[in-house]
Amino acid sequence: MPLDATPNIPKMPTTQWSGVSPIIEQKLWSPSARKRLKELAALPVNWDGYGSNSIEQAVIEIAQNLLSDFAKLNMPEPKILPVPGGGIQLEWDNAGVELEVEILTDETIEYLIVDKEGKMHEGQMSQYPKVIEIAGFTRWFTSERPCINNLSNIYVSPI
Amino acid sequence: MSHRSDDLSTADEALLLRRIWDKPDVWFTRNEEGQPRLSSVAFLDGRTDEVSVNVAADTTEKQVLNGYPDFGLVSIEAGIPRSVDHIVALTPEVNDPSHRVICPQPNSTKGQRKTAARVMAKYAKWLYYPASHRNPDGNTLNEVPKL
Numbered sequence: 001m002p003l004d005a006t007p008n009i010p011k012m013p014t015t016q017w018s019g020v021s022p023i024i025e026q027k028l029w030s031p032s033a034r035k036r037l038k039e040l041a042a043l044p045v046n047w048d049g050y051g052s053n054s055i056e057q058a059v060i061e062i063a064q065n066l067l068s069d070f071a072k073l074n075m076p077e078p079k080i081l082p083v084p085g086g087g088i089q090l091e092w093d094n095a096g097v098e099l100e101v102e103i104l105t106d107e108t109i110e111y112l113i114v115d116k117e118g119k120m121h122e123g124q125m126s127q128y129p130k131v132i133e134i135a136g137f138t139r140w141f142t143s144e145r146p147c148i149n150n151l152s153n154i155y156v157s158p159i
Numbered sequence: 160m161s162h163r164s165d166d167l168s169t170a171d172e173a174l175l176l177r178r179i180w181d182k183p184d185v186w187f188t189r190n191e192e193g194q195p196r197l198s199s200v201a202f203l204d205g206r207t208d209e210v211s212v213n214v215a216a217d218t219t220e221k222q223v224l225n226g227y228p229d230f231g232l233v234s235i236e237a238g239i240p241r242s243v244d245h246i247v248a249l250t251p252e253v254n255d256p257s258h259r260v261i262c263p264q265p266n267s268t269k270g271q272r273k274t275a276a277r278v279m280a281k282y283a284k285w286l287y288y289p290a291s292h293r294n295p296d297g298n299t300l301n302e303v304p305k306l
Binding site: 081084085 | 178180198199200203204205206207210211227230270271272273274277
């Protein structure tokens, strides 16, 4: 083959990559969180004894994405709770510092933070929160002295 | 926005009863005394913003738990939700004179619903623990089971 000839390099087929899931993403998705979401998805109507709807599939999917994003940022695994009406709440508690993230049935996401003194602040996250927004909550929750007076890291959207 | 109004015949000191779901066992953490602390979800409804309760003076604990033997039961004074911009409203559509709903004030904005639920969960008092937290010996209706 002449030196200036264009080598005939076969094009790699793209279809072989479509079924590949990066290993790191598999590890971030905790089996116990997956199991918990599966349990919540199977809750029947009136699971709470007050006529609640079952948990909506769209809410489950939003919870999956949020859990994955929080895990990527090294947040510990939260408690994953059903909310009457069909929503899901994620809860973290670190020696009195608390973060609640609630996915409502209209697919909005609300949060509540509690600092060590018991002061509370709540707000709304973006409907499709970017990692930078979630990182703000992670930084606050894991900071040395998380305080309601220091929310500069957190994206605050008025309700 | 709620169409309901506060039931002034229910005094601030009146006890309101709420069933607490037992399965899965995730609505609790332990407080400093080792007692189960309710999650705020016990006083949330993400669809209607109305939380059902029964006025203790107009019913019995046994009636409230009827059909739900594994559930727990808590009480909360009517003044607690009122202190966080909520009302205790009559529900004429429900065939139970003891039934009320706790819901936000009719003209309130949405911005305090989670804080309010958190406060209500904090001040709710256990009357019966859910089945998964009951002492094997303390399972009768007229005593508070110990952990």
